Amino acid sequence: MTAPSALIRPFTVAVPDAEIQDLKQRLARTRWPSAETVSDWSQGVRLQNAQALVAYWAQEYDWRRFESELNRFPQFLTTIDGLDIHFIHVRSQNPNAMPLILTHGWPGSFVDFLKLIGPLTDPVAFGGDIADSFDVVIPSMPGFGFSQKPEGTGWTVSRVASAWAELMTRLGYERWAAQGGDWGAVVTTALGVMQPEGLLGIHLNNQYALPAVIPEDLSPEERRALDTVALYTGELGGSSHLQATKPETVGIALADSPAGQAAWIYEKFQSKTDNQGLAEDALSTDDMLDAISLYWFTNSAASSGRIYWENKSSSLAGPKVALPVAVTVFPRDIPLLARTWIEDTYSNLIHYGEAEKGGHFAAFEQPEILVGEIRTGLRSLRSQIGAKG
Numbered sequence: 001m002t003a004p005s006a007l008i009r010p011f012t013v014a015v016p017d018a019e020i021q022d023l024k025q026r027l028a029r030t031r032w033p034s035a036e037t038v039s040d041w042s043q044g045v046r047l048q049n050a051q052a053l054v055a056y057w058a059q060e061y062d063w064r065r066f067e068s069e070l071n072r073f074p075q076f077l078t079t080i081d082g083l084d085i086h087f088i089h090v091r092s093q094n095p096n097a098m099p100l101i102l103t104h105g106w107p108g109s110f111v112d113f114l115k116l117i118g119p120l121t122d123p124v125a126f127g128g129d130i131a132d133s134f135d136v137v138i139p140s141m142p143g144f145g146f147s148q149k150p151e152g153t154g155w156t157v158s159r160v161a162s163a164w165a166e167l168m169t170r171l172g173y174e175r176w177a178a179q180g181g182d183w184g185a186v187v188t189t190a191l192g193v194m195q196p197e198g199l200l201g202i203h204l205n206n207q208y209a210l211p212a213v214i215p216e217d218l219s220p221e222e223r224r225a226l227d228t229v230a231l232y233t234g235e236l237g238g239s240s241h242l243q244a245t246k247p248e249t250v251g252i253a254l255a256d257s258p259a260g261q262a263a264w265i266y267e268k269f270q271s272k273t274d275n276q277g278l279a280e281d282a283l284s285t286d287d288m289l290d291a292i293s294l295y296w297f298t299n300s301a302a303s304s305g306r307i308y309w310e311n312k313s314s315s316l317a318g319p320k321v322a323l324p325v326a327v328t329v330f331p332r333d334i335p336l337l338a339r340t341w342i343e344d345t346y347s348n349l350i351h352y353g354e355a356e357k358g359g360h361f362a363a364f365e366q367p368e369i370l371v372g373e374i375r376t377g378l379r380s381l382r383s384q385i386g387a388k389g
Contacts, residue, residue: 100134101167103183142303178203247302330358
């Protein structure tokens with residue numbers, strides 16, 4: 001491993017008191033719509049649930065608590081392809097640790113992975129084996145979190161993947177692996193297709209492996225998969241469609257309304273986590289508001305939503321990947337693709353895991369399960385670490 005680049009600068013989260021006060025004032029002045037006319041969530045977030053979430057945000061939630069938690073991790077900025085990229089970088093004490101870059105999606109952020117950092121970098125402290133140690137790199141995608149917002153077009157997933165390859169080189173890593181979910185899985189898949197020098201393999205907790213042409217003769221599992229695809233693109237596809245077609249309109253609507261920003265993300269947590277009817281069954285209110293507050297304080301509703309616009313030609317029929325691929329299927333993921341399709345898309349499948357619980361946001365919902373799957377899925381690649389340099 002070579003020495004890290006001098007182009008990397010330390011970063012500390014520091015939201016001004018005035019912005020926290022402004023948030024509380026805006027929440028107190030929220031103008032609410034009339035209540036839904038149905039008894040379920042089919043029209044979106046239920047008014048009483050949104051009001052309870054906003055009341056907690058305004059009166060009990062403590063951003064400074066979360067800010068202090070963030071600043072316990074080493075954070076940095078570095079300029080790649082004209083943009084400042086924010087990232088967390090935690091090295092293991094094990095010199096033979098595997099470098100791993102973790103990529104979030106929407107409405108996720110680097111926050112999704114915070115509970116993975118300790119177990120991945122110091123497995124012994126969490127009941128694991130030192131041989132499963134990782135160095136962890138967690139960047140914020142352009143337009144998300146504390147990364148810079150692009151002022152021009154062209155930030156496709158392939159461009160993000162190229163930036164991540166440069167980041168790992170800049171950090172001095174010669175051999176490394178990548179992991180991701182949601183859009184992070186798309187970026188990680190793009191890395192797998194690109195095969196930059198040093199990338200040993202990838203792990204995906206969401207798979208984009210829909211056949212380009214759906215066969216007429218389908219197994220029961222494949223029929224169920226198509227049903228989840230229909231749900232994903234239909235009833236649950238409202239935010240995806242709007243952000244792929246009118247991200248600036250969405251951004252304008254949400255940039256001035258923290259209650260609107262909260263509802264926009266809360267609905268995704270409710271509809272795509274493994275819960276018994278409410279997002280709070282899968283995620284704590286503080287966890288959700290940590291994620292929502294990051295979007296609010298960075299004013300990134302529009303800039304993050306543009307990932308759909310930039311990549312609107314993308315489909316669930318992901319590209320073939322020849323590089324080693326490990327996958328973990330979570331039972332309440334949406335869409336939930338068939339194993340036959342996954343095996344066809346990833347010809348060099350080194351691990352197929354089935355989690356006992358969890359939904360689309362695996363890192364946020366089930367960090368312990370995902371840690372175990374990353375360890376198992378990428379273990380066979382460790383023999384190549386340190387083989388050169």
